[in-house]
Structures are given as C-alpha cells and as structure tokens.
Amino acid sequence: MSHPTAQEQILDFVRGRYPQAEIDAAQDIFALGFVNSLFAMELVMHVEKTFGVTIPNEELRIDNFRTATAMAGLVARLSPTVAAA
Amino acid sequence: MTLVAPVPVQVVDRRSARAFVDAHVVPYADAYDRIGRVPEDLLRHVAAAGLWAPFLPPESGGAGMDLVTLGEVHEEVGRGCSSLRSLLTVHTMVAWTVQRWGTPEQRARWAPGLAAGTTLGAFCLSEPGAGSDTSAIATTAVEGGGGWVLDGVKKWTTGGQRADLFLVFARTAASIGAFLVPRSAPGVRVTPIEDMLGTRASMLAEISFDGVVLGPDALLGPSSGFTAGMVLTGTLDLGRYSVAAGSVGIVQACLEASAAYAACRRVGGRPLAELPLIQAKLSDMVTDARAARLLLAEAGRLKDAGDAGTIMATWIAKYFASTAAVRHAAEAVQIHGANGCSPDYPVARFYRDAKVMEIIEGSNEIQRITIAGQAERETTR
Numbered sequence: 161m162s163h164p165t166a167q168e169q170i171l172d173f174v175r176g177r178y179p180q181a182e183i184d185a186a187q188d189i190f191a192l193g194f195v196n197s198l199f200a201m202e203l204v205m206h207v208e209k210t211f212g213v214t215i216p217n218e219e220l221r222i223d224n225f226r227t228a229t230a231m232a233g234l235v236a237r238l239s240p241t242v243a244a245a
Numbered sequence: 246m247t248l249v250a251p252v253p254v255q256v257v258d259r260r261s262a263r264a265f266v267d268a269h270v271v272p273y274a275d276a277y278d279r280i281g282r283v284p285e286d287l288l289r290h291v292a293a294a295g296l297w298a299p300f301l302p303p304e305s306g307g308a309g310m311d312l313v314t315l316g317e318v319h320e321e322v323g324r325g326c327s328s329l330r331s332l333l334t335v336h337t338m339v340a341w342t343v344q345r346w347g348t349p350e351q352r353a354r355w356a357p358g359l360a361a362g363t364t365l366g367a368f369c370l371s372e373p374g375a376g377s378d379t380s381a382i383a384t385t386a387v388e389g390g391g392g393w394v395l396d397g398v399k400k401w402t403t404g405g406q407r408a409d410l411f412l413v414f415a416r417t418a419a420s421i422g423a424f425l426v427p428r429s430a431p432g433v434r435v436t437p438i439e440d441m442l443g444t445r446a447s448m449l450a451e452i453s454f455d456g457v458v459l460g461p462d463a464l465l466g467p468s469s470g471f472t473a474g475m476v477l478t479g480t481l482d483l484g485r486y487s488v489a490a491g492s493v494g495i496v497q498a499c500l501e502a503s504a505a506y507a508a509c510r511r512v513g514g515r516p517l518a519e520l521p522l523i524q525a526k527l528s529d530m531v532t533d534a535r536a537a538r539l540l541l542a543e544a545g546r547l548k549d550a551g552d553a554g555t556i557m558a559t560w561i562a563k564y565f566a567s568t569a570a571v572r573h574a575a576e577a578v579q580i581h582g583a584n585g586c587s588p589d590y591p592v593a594r595f596y597r598d599a600k601v602m603e604i605i606e607g608s609n610e611i612q613r614i615t616i617a618g619q620a621e622r623e624t625t626r
Contacts, residue, residue, distance in 0.1 A: 177622060197474030198615070201482070202553035204475060209551040217346065222471035 166211060167232035173206050174228065185228040200225065207231060213238040256294045258314055262321035265294050270325035277446035278594050281439055282406070283329050292362030296322070296333065298340035305344060305352060306360030313545035316490045320541070323494025324501075327598035328446035330494065332365075334487035335403045338480045339366025339412045342423065346466040346476050354462075355410065355425065367408030368484065369399035369452055370477070377607060379414065379421055379477060384454065386415035386422050393464065395424065395432075395457040405450025406437050412465075413454070414477060420470025423477065424463045432457035443597035482556050485563045485606040486544055492566035492602045493537045495595050499570075499577035500530040502592050506581055517580065526576045533573060537566040557619050564612040567602035574599035
C-alpha cells in the first residue's frame with residue numbers, strides 16, 4: 161500500500177475543511193470565494209506540521225497556496241526528501 | 246500608600262506564577278483598579294520575574310516556555326488582576342509576532358527588549374469606526390521614499406498609555422500591512438482613555454499617527470494581503486488564548502472569593518456555605534473552572550504541536566471561559582450580597598472585568614458564528 165503523496169494529503173485537508181466544494185488538485189481554492197485568513201493560517205500550519213518544514217517569509221505568497229499542486233511544489237522545494245516519498 | 250510588595254520571584258510555571266501573583270498582585274489589584282493604572286514598580290517586578298515574554302527562545306532573551314505553561318501563567322495573573330493580564334496579553338501578541346514574522350534584523354532589534362520588559366508592546370487594530378473588522382480599517386500606510394508614511398487613529402489600545410512599541414495594522418495600496426511603530430516616532434500622539442467599565446488599570450489609549458515616517462524595516466512580513474491576514478490571524482489567536490486564560494483566572498478568583506465568604510458569613514445561625522442554593526453556585530464555579538481550564542490546555546497543547554486545530558480550539562476555549570467568567574462573576578456578587586457591590590471585596594471588580602472578556606479579541610457573537618461554521622462543515626462531510 162503506497163503512502164499518499166504530499167499533494168493528496170494537502171487535498172484531503174482542504175476537502176475536509178470545505179466538504180461542500182468539489183476541489184481537485186488544480187483548483188484555485190482562493191477563487192472559490194470562501195477561503196478566509198483564518199483558513200489561510202490553518203493551511204500554513206498544516207503544511208508546516210505535516211511535512212516538517214518551516215515556510216520562510218519570502219515563500220508566503222498566495223500563489224504558493226492557490227492549489228494543492230502549488231502547495232506540493234512548495235513542500236518539494238523546502239523539503240525534497242518528503243515530497244519525493 | 247504601598248501598592249506593591251518588595252521581593253519578586255522568578256516565574257517558570259503555574260506554581261511560581263501563583264506565588265508571584267499572591268505576593269505582588271492580589272493584595273493591590275483593587276487599588277490599581279481605583280487609580281486606573283498598574284504602577285511602574287509592578288511592571289519592573291513583572292520584568293524581574295521574567296513574565297513579559299517567557300515563550301521567546303533563549304537566543305531572543307526568553308526562556309523558551311511552552312504555550313501550555315504560558316496559558317497557566319496568564320490564568321494565574323488573570324486570577325489576580327485582569328488589567329495586568331491585559332498588559333501581558335498585548336505585549337505577548339507583539340513579542341510573538343516579531344518572533345514569528347520578523348526578519349532576523351527585526352528580531353535582533355526588538356526581541357531582547359520585549360523579552361526583558363524594557364520595551365513594552367501594544368496592539369493597534371481597533372479604530373473609532375472599526376473593531377476587528379479589517380475591511381473597515383481607515384489608517385493608511387503609503388509606500389514612498391524607501392519606506393512608509395502612516396496616518397490614522399487607533400482606539401482602545403490596551404497598554405497604549407505606557408507602551409514603547411506599537412504593532413499597527415494599516416491599509417496599504419495592496420491590502421493590509423502590519424507595522425512596528427516606536428512610540429518615540431515623530432507624529433505619534435497618545436491620548437489616555439479613562440473611566441472604562443472594566444480592566445480599568447490597563448492604561449487604554451487612543452493613538453494618533455499623523456504623517457509618521459517609517460523605514461522599510463517597519464513592515465512585518467512580505468507586503469501582501471495573504472501574509473497580512475496570517476499575521477493578524479496568528480496575533481489575534483495568541484491574544485485570544487491569553488484572554489481565555491485570563492477568563493479562567495476570573496472564574497477561579499470568583500470561586501475562591503465566594504467560597505471564603507460563604508464559609509464565614511452566617512445567616513440564620515449557619516454559614517452561607519451550608520445553604521443548597523449557595524452550594525449550587527459554588528459547584529457550578531468548580532466545574533466550569535475545570536472545564537475551561539481543560540479547553541485552554543487543549544488549545545495550548547495544539548499550539549505547542551504546531552497543529553492547525555489550535556485556532557478553533559482557542560476560539561472555543563475563549564468563548565466558554567469568557568461566558569463562564571461573566572456568569573460566575575455575577576453569582577459571586579450575588580453570594581456577597583451588598584458587600585459584593587462595595588469596594589470592600591474584589592468581586593465587583595471581577596464582575597466589571599469579566600464583561601470585557603466577552604468583547605475583546607473577537608466578540609462572543611463573532612465567536613459563535615465561527616464555531617457554528619466549523620460545526621456546519623464537520624456535519625456536512
């Protein structure tokens with residue numbers, strides 16, 4: 161049984177928060193209109209804790225968090241070992 | 246009139262915090278309430294005890310205290326004096342924000358003073374026309390000349406009369422930004438706000454910024470709405486956690502005062518404590534104090550683990566603890582009868598202070614909306 165990828169884990173988290181929305185890995189979650197600053201903070205904390213990374217200030221750009229794919233890419237840059245697993 | 250005891254102890258946990266508060270705060274808190282300020286001597290004692298920002302890492306001058314312990318410490322301070330706890334809350338918010346979002350240069354400049362208490366911080370979000378609704382913020386920060394120019398008015402700034410460093414949220418061209426503004430900057434004017442309902446010694450102020458010129462290093466984090474939203478959310482989350490802790494402290498203070506009074510006061514030849522209606526009030530205080538404390542500890546544990554669930558856990562802890570504080574402060578006054586309405590007992594102060602807890606760092610109405618939203622999401626999964 162394979163481990164879920166970083167992208168899948170992030171997508172699970174987002175879907176768990178917004179079960180009423182149909183979200184895929186390429187979906188811009190901020191374009192959906194219901195993401196607020198509280199969720200943005202939760203998202204950053206989730207990524208940091210789940211993948212054991214610290215997101216530096218210069219990476220705290222909305223484009224890095226728009227999609228599960230973008231967030232997985234961020235994780236890959238910050239922690240290549242985790243992302244490749 | 247002596248307003249503080251002479252010898253501070255180092256605070257490292259709940260036990261030492263309780264000892265500090267019992268020695269340096271409890272005997273004098275009613276006097277602080279009456280004079281409308283916390284004396285400089287006590288502020289120095291708080292610094293000597295290492296209470297201002299013990300959660301900062303040692304390299305920033307702190308003690309690396311975990312947030313569960315910090316919650317316990319703030320509960321103990323809140324048990325003694327909500328005004329002092331309020332000063333700790335806003336200072337904590339500023340110190341944490343500098344540590345979490347500051348550049349190495351910003352941390353090096355501000356963190357040691359914040360840790361030592363030689364630089365006191367205050368949080369400037371609310372305005373005459375805007376509470377925690379950031380969309381209504383009218384204060385502006387205009388970029389130019391390699392820095393920023395700040396204009397606007399902030400209101401209800403806890404500790405504003407005394408603070409040295411303001412964390413100011415202002416509207417930028419792109420969104421909202423968080424700025425570190427020294428009190429000494431030209432164009433900063435501090436106007437005391439006095440005679441409030443509660444936390445009367447928390448040295449509230451209105452802060453005006455009139456063409457205040459700031460360097461580029463005044464901005465915390467990258468200049469984007471995404472970052473500013475997180476800075477604000479994270480800062481308010483920690484403030485909410487501290488207010489929740491302080492509210493637990495109020496419930497505990499109500500319990501201790503009421504139990505002591507009910508044991509001594511006699512009616513019909515029997516102590517009040519033997520009357521079932523009084524026992525019911527005391528038992529509700531005991532159970533709510535424990536329940537609120539557990540909710541707070543859960544929020545703190547999640548913070549220490551870096552778990553995103555801490556944000557909702559903190560909303561819930563603050564909502565439960567602040568409403569419990571109001572409920573039990575009213576009952577504490579009731580148990581004390583006319584004495585409870587007098588300046589001879591602390592419960593009137595608890596009653597006034599408790600009401601403030603339902604308003605600050607997110608009103609109870611906002612909390613209910615947020616908590617209900619979470620419940621709706623969870624039930625529709």
